[in-house]
Amino acid sequence: MALSSCTLTLSPSSLRCHVHKYTTTIHLSPPPSPPPHWNLPNPPALPFRRLVSFPPYIARSSLISATAPLLQDAGATATVLAGAYSLVRTFDTLTQRNLIQQSLSRKLVHILSGLLFAACWPIFSTSTQARYLASVVPLVNCLRLIVNGFSLVTDEGLIKSVTREGNPQELLRGPLYYVLILILCALVFWRESPTGVISLAMMCGGDGVADIIGRRFGSLKLPYNQHKSWAGSISMFICGFLISIGCVSDHLKF
Ligand SMILES: C/C(=C\COP(=O)(O)O)CCC[C@H](C)CCC[C@H](C)CCCC(C)C
Numbered sequence: 001m002a003l004s005s006c007t008l009t010l011s012p013s014s015l016r017c018h019v020h021k022y023t024t025t026i027h028l029s030p031p032p033s034p035p036p037h038w039n040l041p042n043p044p045a046l047p048f049r050r051l052v053s054f055p056p057y058i059a060r061s062s063l064i065s066a067t068a069p070l071l072q073d074a075g076a077t078a079t080v081l082a083g084a085y086s087l088v089r090t091f092d093t094l095t096q097r098n099l100i101q102q103s104l105s106r107k108l109v110h111i112l113s114g115l116l117f118a119a120c121w122p123i124f125s126t127s128t129q130a131r132y133l134a135s136v137v138p139l140v141n142c143l144r145l146i147v148n149g150f151s152l153v154t155d156e157g158l159i160k161s162v163t164r165e166g167n168p169q170e171l172l173r174g175p176l177y178y179v180l181i182l183i184l185c186a187l188v189f190w191r192e193s194p195t196g197v198i199s200l201a202m203m204c205g206g207d208g209v210a211d212i213i214g215r216r217f218g219s220l221k222l223p224y225n226q227h228k229s230w231a232g233s234i235s236m237f238i239c240g241f242l243i244s245i246g247c248v249s250d251h252l253k254f
């Protein structure tokens with residue numbers, strides 16, 4: 001029903017609105033004077049009666065709407081941090097129990113960490129601070145790699161699931177560069193540009209698969225690099241391309 005008119009009757013306790021279907025103007029009448037036994041001072045003569053101040057529930061709802069994105073981003077950051085810790089712990093347990101080889105564990109952590117990090121971006125809000133809170137996750141892991149890489153602390157699970165030979169200093173090379181790229185992609189590209197997720201798809205999906213395929217089927221080496229093979233390089237291109245297409249599809253809203 002279209003609102004065609006409203007006659008407002010202001011009163012100190014409430015605002016009553018009587019909607020009439022067929023008049024088209026709005027009449028604002030001055031509030032009735034309070035009964036004499038209230039002994040209130042006469043209100044100042046204003047050219048136009050100010051509406052009563054917003055009731056507390058409106059002030060509260062505007063505060064909630066202002067802090068809701070921050071609370072959402074804080075919750076998302078805590079969730080993804082817990083996911084990162086759980087991922088490394090899971091592969092450490094699988095390696096400890098000899099259910100998978102350490103080299104395969106490391107590569108699966110390599111493939112899954114960055115892709116799952118980017119897959120979590122949609123749970124953050126669309127506010128400007130979202131990317132900064134999201135980048136806290138790789139930043140915390142960057143600090144973990146540094147303190148373990150310099151043996152300031154020793155996280156055996158992290159070292160076993162992320163290094164080739166179990167040398168803590170290995171954490172200061174590939175893994176450290178890896179999380180720095182995650183920070184860069186989150187801060188610079190975030191969800192505005194597909195460049196970030198495509199870079200992560202190639203670094204995580206492509207490079208990770210190249211190692212797995214290249215070690216097993218890479219007998220035919222590249223002419224200019226005897227440490228790389230045609231099988232590994234072609235698998236990097238194909239998997240990286242397919243994962244990139246998946247990352248920039250609708251479900252990430254690019
Ligand atoms: C093993 C890794 C890189 C090795 O690179 P390269 O030597 O083969 O070139 C990856 C290291 C991963 C890091 C320790 C953990 C990163 C977690 C990530 C920031 C957040 C993941 C969240 C998600 C929900 C699991």
Ligand SMILES: Nc1ccn([C@@H]2O[C@H](COP(=O)(O)OP(=O)(O)O)[C@@H](O)[C@H]2O)c(=O)n1
Pocket residue numbers: 174207210211212213214215218227228229230231232233234236
């Ligand atoms: N294009 C590629 C990449 C890796 N690989 C194989 O994967 C192994 C490790 O690859 P990598 O140098 O990317 O290892 P990370 O430095 O990524 O840990 C190489 O020694 C090769 O056996 C390949 O055959 N072809």
